[in-house]
Amino acid sequence: METVGIALLGVGTVGSAVVETVLRKGAEIGQREGITLEVRWGLARRVERVLAAGLPERAATTSIEPILEDPLVSVVVEAMGGEEPAATYMKRALEAGKHVVTANKEALSKHFAELVATARARNRALLFEASVGAGIPLMASLRQILTVNRIERIRGIVNGTTNFILTMMAEEGMAYHDALREAQRLGYAEPDPTADVEGYDAAYKLSILASLAAGTHIPPDRVDRRGITSVTPDQILDARARGGAVKLIAEAVARNGGWELRVQPVFVPGSDLLAHVRRNLNAIELTCDRVGSIVLYGPGAGPAPTAAALVADVLDAVRFGAALLPKLKGAS
Ligand SMILES: NC(=O)c1ccc[n+]([C@@H]2O[C@H](COP(=O)([O-])OP(=O)(O)OC[C@H]3O[C@@H](n4cnc5c(N)ncnc54)[C@H](OP(=O)(O)O)[C@@H]3O)[C@@H](O)[C@H]2O)c1
Incomplete structure (x- = not known):
């Protein structure tokens, strides 16, 4: 069984629902897909938020650095919202060799070409099913x-x-x-x-x-x-x-x-x-x-459908990597 390390950027409404989804569906996903999901980090402005989501104290961080330095993190799930620092964090995560999955339409729509280009250059996934229509499989x-x-x-x-x-x-x-x-x-x-x-x-x-x-x-x-x-x-x-x-x-x-x-x-x-x-x-x-x-x-919208789309994207990121990147002119 392969273990996939996840870091959550943002542990609010959506981020907490990702933790809950991994807890509730992890065993089933493991059996079916042969992949164990492990949430290794939760980034928030307030550590209490990370603990309230049910993550242990060692997983709580207010800084992106330990996430970028952790070789066991293969997918960064961005659920912070807002343009910055979300866009910069996603770019840095891709540059550090992590796949990125996001629910953040603002950062993505403003930095789409740049993020896709970075993902392509690093041969990493950038998936965003949750950013539009939450759980509706639009992408x-x-x-x-x-x-x-x-x-x-x-x-x-x-x-x-x-x-x-x-x-x-x-x-x-x-x-x-x-x-x-x-x-x-x-x-x-x-x-x-x-x-x-x-x-x-x-x-x-x-x-x-x-x-x-x-x-x-x-x-x-x-x-x-x-x-x-x-x-x-x-x-x-x-x-x-x-x-x-x-x-x-x-x-x-x-x-x-x-x-x-x-x-x-x-x-x-x-x-x-x-x-x-x-x-x-x-x-x-x-x-x-x-x-x-x-x-x-x-x-x-809603935490459960959004988190379901994010977790599905985590699995696709690991399975397909950069193969699912969109073809955007100027980004390849
Ligand atoms: N809610 C939905 O139904 C839904 C559906 C689809 C997509 N989305 C998208 O998902 C994203 C998250 O939404 P949400 O409703 O979960 O937001 P939220 O409840 O406000 O949670 C945001 C989280 O990000 C953290 N955060 C924000 N800025 C930060 C910063 N500068 N540094 C460190 N941590 C920071 C917050 O930390 P603190 O807790 O310490 O403040 C909080 O944990 C947004 O892009 C939203 O558009 C949401």
């Missing part, structure tokens, strides 16, 4: 689809928080601020909801999906972005009366040899599947030249 599907197809359009609901707020406004007649408070109470929205409600989170995710489809890095500042803060109850009720819904739609379209990317609240008619995606669920439609249209639907 695995894209890899499969893109071997033969050209993707002409990506269109979807990729932010569960805003979809929950819009659903509450439509179905419960709530005002925006009440719906936001309800989302915060249920843990679907952060105390500072800016990244979600202003559409940044959706723009990061769209940037990643469009970059893969285009085969070149399209950074998130290329997204024409508008959030949901200006959506009025009247617009929502009017959409409902017309049999549809207002949804925050992320869309990337291949046009005239380039790509147009936008995130904005729009009216979606009832005849469209996306109008029926409720609460904090996600759905992404891929329009492909050979397969036609595909919709992937499911829980786009």
Whole structure:
């Protein structure tokens, strides 16, 4: 049985769920895959956070250095969030010969080409299934689809928080601020909801999906972005009366040899599947030249689905290494 040493960068909601997943599913994975997963390190700003996740004191660190120096760490799982220091830590981990698996759409979307290039130069894996759509197997599907197809359009609901707020406004007649408070109470929205409600989170995710489809890095500042803060109850009720819904739609379209990317609240008619995606669920439609249209639907956030995607990526990193790296122009 092969033992795979893991270091967790970030032991918050997602990182703790990775520890729990390894504890709960480790034996089953070991039996089936012949791989024992060992969480050797947990990095956080506060050591108590690492201990609260159930890791021993010797695994707790506030510095990346012991992780980079540990020869028994083969995969670094990044679940810190934010652009920095996450992006630098991922780059340093790849340079130190570790595979990297991440849930961080912000750092990845802003540094995609550089991270892929570093992974390729070091012959290491960089996997990011959890960064968009959490447990929905989007990246695995894209890899499969893109071997033969050209993707002409990506269109979807990729932010569960805003979809929950819009659903509450439509179905419960709530005002925006009440719906936001309800989302915060249920843990679907952060105390500072800016990244979600202003559409940044959706723009990061769209940037990643469009970059893969285009085969070149399209950074998130290329997204024409508008959030949901200006959506009025009247617009929502009017959409409902017309049999549809207002949804925050992320869309990337291949046009005239380039790509147009936008995130904005729009009216979606009832005849469209996306109008029926409720609460904090996600759905992404891929329009492909050979397969036609595909919709992937499911829980786009939450600790358990996100951690499941991260742990699956850890196994793929060990099994396939750099073979699963995306083809991005300028990154090879
Ligand atoms: N939550 C979800 O459902 C979900 C779903 C998909 C993807 N994601 C992504 O997963 C990532 C993590 O999200 P989360 O919800 O788990 O966040 P979180 O609960 O805030 O946890 C972040 C963790 O990272 C640590 N950290 C942050 N900055 C650090 C720094 N500069 N140095 C050392 N440690 C640092 C924190 O340490 P302290 O505990 O000491 O503060 C904490 O342990 C984000 O990129 C997020 O977008 C989350």
